[in-house]
Amino acid sequence: MRKKKLAALFAIPVSTLLVIVGTQSSIIASAIGVEGVGETPITTEASADTIEMCGWRISGVASSITLANTDPTLEYVGSEYALSGVDEDILIYLSGGGTESTRCSFYGDYKGAQVKVSWTGTTFTSAPDTSLNWNTSDKALTIAYTDTGCSADWVTESSVSINAAFETGDEVIPAKILAASVDTALEYSPDSVSSPTFPSCGFSADYSTAIPSGKVPTAPGTTYSFTGPTLTSTLVLQP
Secondary structure (H helix, E strand, C coil), X not given: CCEEEEEEEEEEECCCCCEEEEEECCCCEEEEEECCCCEXXXXXXXXXXXXXXXXXXXXXXCCCCCCXXXXXXXXXXXXXXXXXXXXXXXXXXXXXXXXXXXXXXXXXXXXXXXXEEEEECCEEEXXXXXXXXXXXXXXXXXXXXXXXXXXXXXXXXXXXXXXXXXXXXXXXXXXXXCHHHHCCCCCCCCCCCCCCCCCEEEEEEEEEEXXXXXXXXXXXXXXXXXXXXXXXXXXXXXX
């Protein structure tokens, strides 16, 4: 927790003192005035605790997704071969640190957020050779997003199908919340000393595709592995 120190220097005036020295007779009276002016500097110091600036974070996005047939005993024999996988426990949250629900302040700067998912390439490349390659125009890569606990005001996509209609560089937004929705003190109060509240959104992504039928492997009897489109998840602030 950072502290900002505030210091101020005060000039404290000392009241002027008039000293009366005199003699008195029955005829006249005289007075001599002696004045003195001085300043005594006093330094005052104060401290103020501050909390972290609120920031959006995302966690749980897998660096790679493994797709497999639901029945591990099945093998590709020329018929369509379904593949699926899942990325669970993706979480978008607003917080003051890397830990969810760490108190923070907007300091008057309320922002929304959205997650954008884009992809590079539309081909599944097979190894040890390319005889089982296929393109998403042959069999689409479908991503189904499931909301697993988004607070109010989030807008979520249900699914996207990456197929021939999509171009490389396209994107989908599985979750977003507008700045106007976050900027609601009665609903979200991350700087509250007791029971702070935060907007967050949890979801999972289910992936499915298939090796098309009619493929003939160059090396039958070998285990093939595939590398598909590269998906990139980007967290973007919304003004």
